[in-house]
Amino acid sequence: MPTVRKIAHEFLERRGLTTIFGNPGSNELPFLADLPASFTYVLGLHEGVVVGMADGYAQATGRPALVNLHAAAGSGNAMGALTNAVYSRSPLVLTAGQQVRSAIGLEAMLANVDATSLMRPLAGWSGEPSCPGDVPRSLAQAVFEAELRRRPTYLSVPYDDWSAEIDDNPVLDRAVRRGLSPDAAQLDDLARRLAAARNPVLVLGGDIDALGLFDRAVAFAEHFALPVWVAPSPHRLPFPNRHPLFRGVLPAGIGSVSSRLDGHDLILVLGAPVFRYHQHVPGPFLPDGAALVQVTDDPGEAARAPMGESLVAAAGPVLDGLLARLPAREAGETAFAPTPEPATGERALHPEQVFAALRETQPADTAYVVESTSTNSAWWRQMDLRRPGSYFWPAAGGLGFGMPAAVGVAMGLPGRPVVGVIGDGSANYGITALWTAAHYRVPVTFVILRNGTYGALRWFADLLGTTDVPGTEIPGLDFTAIAAGYGVPATTVSDVDDLRAQLKTAPAGPRLIQVDTEPTTP
Template identity: 45%
Template sequence: MTGPVPLAVVQAIAPSTTVTVRDAVVDLMRRFGMTSVFANPGSTELPMFRDFPSDFRYILGLQEASVVGMADGYAQATRNASFVNLHSAAGVGNAMGNIFTAHKNRTPMVITAGQQARPILPFDPFLSSAQATELPKPYVKWSIEPARAQDVPLAIARAYYLAMMPPRGPVLVSVPVDDWDQPAELVPGKVVSTELRPQPAVLQQIGDALDASDRPALVVGAAVDRDNAWNDIVALAEAHNARVFAAPMSGRCSFPEDHRLFAGFLPAMRERIVELLRGHDLILAVGAPAFTYHVEGAGPHIPAGARLCQLTEDPDTAAWAPVGISAVGSIRQGVVDLLARPGRKERPLPPARVAAPRVEPSPLMSAAFALQTLAEVRKPEDIVVEEAPSARPVMQAYLPMTRSETFYTMDSGGLGYGMPAAVGVALGKPGSRVICLVGDGSSMYSIQALWSAAQLRLPITFVILNNSRYAALQDFAPVFGFSATDVVQGTELPDIDFPSLAKGMGCAARRVSDAGELRDVLAHALDSRAPNVVEVRIA
């Protein structure tokens, strides 16, 4: 599946048949192409799934954060909103970390949450959600508990359109348990445009600045790949001989990392961004904020003598950009319009990025050697879903992504996304081999996803880089005044037996400590076409 089913589909229920809220919602889900339901069941959701349609599938997650992570990966892989069902306040609360990530990832997602029956809501009943619409805010685009049962189908239709409207994101509809059997009407089909072209006058200013520059640089973010603009951004960079940097904390790969014009990755630090962009007289951020920061900084946001322009699908991002010109609208349409301009300036090729030196094996295996080996075993079309924060700079040096839609991570920085997202991506791209690259600490946030992968027999290789610690926190501690000899409390993770955990959930598993064994173990896991866990012990 690559998108929603056309809305002109014939209604599945004859007009003479008595239609319930459940019937009307199922009809909508079928027409929107949302026939995979990602869920963890609770009592207030059971009536929704009575007489479950034979053309639908129920994807069970063992915890709500895993459910939303799977739905996120699936929605990104299929480019259509996913459908999620959660259990009242407790389920939404458990899921909030990955709802936040879906919000940051701009992932379209229709979430329904169960609610107690309407007649007992005034008595604050057990398992009710007292403020159902407020609970997920501000990390959903819209939330509602319809005033009447008959309003539920229209609310879900509106939720779908809003989820798919740029900037995309999750929405939530709270549905009381007694609504599903109430009479309702089918929702008429309609077409809603979700592609907005950037304002021509503003785009012309950006194009004029780009054409006039001597040393332009592009900073590309996740929205380039989300909006199917990969080939267009490559063409724009080549047309202007512009160096291309990946934006800080980007959740997708949006430019081939082996390309002659690729210059590397910007960190989330103001001073370092300015240093790396020094020498460029125009900086065009495409599909990314300008810029995402992680620590407090000082000084200018761009180098002296440079001009900042931005093309974004998000008006909020344009509003907080500190300087420059911002065009808001479809990334792909904006880049296509910039490519259509005539008379480009001739520029020499900028300096090439220096390749990372080859790593040799050592008694205590390094993350660099592990990822270099994975890069040699992996095929370019294999998909990587990553959640290994401390190893990310190493990954960026030794595991290049070279094709569109082959890399996914979280824009949020919140853990617990990677393992379930890999399940969702594998479901959304059947036939593709998926590699989930995850740290030992990260893996424990949503380890339940291994069970779903095993039950669904998905071709996922979970590579757990185990350094027995929260290395990202230890590495980050000096920023907050820790000395090299200080103990960072709560960051040691000894004695986790990942092969035993994996086998207990139905996945084959191996632990590798010897660098000489790693290549064969990874190759076997990738070729097995079944879920495998490879725990790699690293220094």
């Protein structure tokens, strides 16, 4: 009879989950034994980095990614990175080893005492098999739940289960599919409302890019000549940011969003919550006279919205249905907006100079993984992103996403240039990703913006009137020396010409460029 391990490996192979991101402990070794040759194990040196790499890989490929963590302590180490995966709606399947069944109740070393509760409420589903024979079904449920919910799931498996022999399992032939198409009446009603609106506006969220709808969203906006805002704090870019219909990224405050949308009578939101606020800016949720309709495939997003109407449906069929029902309107201006001259720094390069150099030297299909909060405004002033999958950002704002996710995105998009733009404060949270990049020869460029501060914190200190707090300065960091220790070639640049020259070379593996920049605010 086959073992539980053999059936599990075969199920994962049939589902295409053959890349495992992990940092194993003793409890995980029985699962990892006898891996088929088709599997690839990607080792990370910290569990947060492991989840960050898997998050980037899942977003880049659009497919679930398999993560292998160690019991309670290792799973706990991963939870910070898991917050980003939750809000990017990445279908991660997290597996973790558990003590042998007879030792769990004794709370033996490395027992996960309440494994199913540990990762909640972050995990969309968590479980532990009731017996060895239930392991394949539980693993299948973890995979299907991740696919259906588009949210990480967590499965804890006692390590003595893997070698148990069981009958051939019907789970190998299972398939679960998702379909959320709106009906004709719903599409007719939405089309009528858009046609009747005096000044409608489209707000797009990161899900549009994640679901492969970037080009369809552009076609729809152009067809109906709709101005386009991007929902606050986007983890993906759903629309070209120099397009003549692009109006910008909405700020993350209640009153601020309302003021930006003032004058519009119908706000159509596709692929985003309404809205993910951050800094507290009181005000009305919507401007006077405005109605809002949200389209999302996440029932939770629809249920918790504080205003407007929500249609729980897939955005793709909605876009297609509206395109078929609405007549084209005159578009007006069709030329893409030029980028302004970059601001210059006095003591070091201004971040705009760095971003202008990236825009001028990197291929048009470059994928950027960005984790530099204090340079947000500089980023959007200088970049010109016109392709799907061009932008990745920590969806929950949890630091440590950028460097690992850049490795995962590069692994998921072979042949496409990948640049991680990382602040010096953020870089330290995921620094061990450098070792993985070096070990697996991942062709990724890390650009470290070094200003010696937690720039976003200084901005918040001004916003909150708390300018005398400690812990916002981080001087003396040398990322070139750190990178060399992990095996990544690195250099420091101090002027624009040198930066451009460095960026024009295509890396065969990973590289790191450290750039001293002047502090800025979001």
